[in-house]
Amino acid sequence: MSGFGFEVRSPEEAIEGIKHTVLVMSGKGGVGKTFITVNLASVLALKGYSVGIMDADIHGPSIPKMLGISGSRMYQGEIGITPVVGPLGMRVVSIDFLLPTSDTPVIWRGPLKSRMIKEFINNIEWGELDFLFVDLPPGTGDEPLSVVQELRKPSGAVIVTIPTEVSQIVVRKAVVFARQVKVPILGIVENMSGFTCPDTGKTYMIFGAGGGEAIAKAMNVPFLGSIPLDPRIAEASDKGVPFVVMWPDTPATKAITNIALKIAKKLGENAD
Ligand SMILES: Nc1ncnc2c1ncn2[C@@H]1O[C@H](COP(=O)(O)OP(=O)(O)O)[C@@H](O)[C@H]1O
Numbered sequence: 001m002s003g004f005g006f007e008v009r010s011p012e013e014a015i016e017g018i019k020h021t022v023l024v025m026s027g028k029g030g031v032g033k034t035f036i037t038v039n040l041a042s043v044l045a046l047k048g049y050s051v052g053i054m055d056a057d058i059h060g061p062s063i064p065k066m067l068g069i070s071g072s073r074m075y076q077g078e079i080g081i082t083p084v085v086g087p088l089g090m091r092v093v094s095i096d097f098l099l100p101t102s103d104t105p106v107i108w109r110g111p112l113k114s115r116m117i118k119e120f121i122n123n124i125e126w127g128e129l130d131f132l133f134v135d136l137p138p139g140t141g142d143e144p145l146s147v148v149q150e151l152r153k154p155s156g157a158v159i160v161t162i163p164t165e166v167s168q169i170v171v172r173k174a175v176v177f178a179r180q181v182k183v184p185i186l187g188i189v190e191n192m193s194g195f196t197c198p199d200t201g202k203t204y205m206i207f208g209a210g211g212g213e214a215i216a217k218a219m220n221v222p223f224l225g226s227i228p229l230d231p232r233i234a235e236a237s238d239k240g241v242p243f244v245v246m247w248p249d250t251p252a253t254k255a256i257t258n259i260a261l262k263i264a265k266k267l268g269e270n271a272d
């Protein structure tokens with residue numbers, strides 16, 4: 001944990017400049033949490049909000065890659081560690097910026113990961129932010145628990161699922177987790193819901209349909225919207241450019257924009 005280790009402030013002081021903290025979680029991996037974090041954050045940054053992203057995925061940090069800033073480094077500033085400034089001026093913190101290479105695995109047990117997350121909150125010079133998005137690893141283990149503990153009262157959680165039943169089962173766990181730790185659930189997002197073939201215009205429901213909305217209803221939580229499958233999403237992610245910036249005029253960008261604005265409004269912002 002090079003460079004870390006001095007507790008110069010209380011956690012309250014460390015995050016007092018952050019207006020809203022939004023956790024992006026799901027029971028499962030590979031459902032698009034990181035893609036959604038990056039693009040919700042980008043939509044709000046494009047609207048003029050000051051936005052930060054904390055990559056709380058200690059074992060599989062992928063925020064830097066999706067933002068085209070892997071290989072960047074964080075440095076010790078006057079008060080704490082300074083986040084890396086990414087696209088659209090977003091302030092980004094990830095363990096990736098502390099590793100010798102992006103192939104270096106982090107082989108840590110729970111307590112060390114919790115310690116790292118604590119440092120990510122207490123010893124980072126976050127400054128003034130309208131929104132801090134936290135990209136969580138799958139599941140309900142050490143990282144989400146530590147984030148909730150350290151952020152004290154996160155503003156809310158966005159729960160990501162895909163339409164399959166397998167994903168629905170685990171999303172229930174994320175909902176129950178958020179309730180148990182008393183984080184308000186902003187709503188469920190269904191990702192990868194349907195692919196419209198560019199040649200024929202026909203839509204194929206590759207992973208099924210409506211599962212996200214159904215689970216939202218069954219669990220009595222808001223449904224925020226669905227985002228279609230689009231191969232250009234994977235391409236933009238690999239290129240390290242936020243999809244909403246690279247492909248502004250697409251159904252997926254429209255869907256993400258609506259979801260981001262809904263979230264901002266739920267948190268009391270006058271966004272449109
Ligand atoms: N709607 C989508 N259409 C096409 N590809 C997507 C979509 N959502 C996510 N992806 C891609 O799927 C992969 C997994 O997404 P990721 O955000 O890393 O998932 P998670 O963080 O939940 O593990 C990434 O390569 C991402 O670009």
Ligand SMILES: [Mg+2]
Nearest residue numbers: 033034057062
């Ligand atoms: Mg991820």
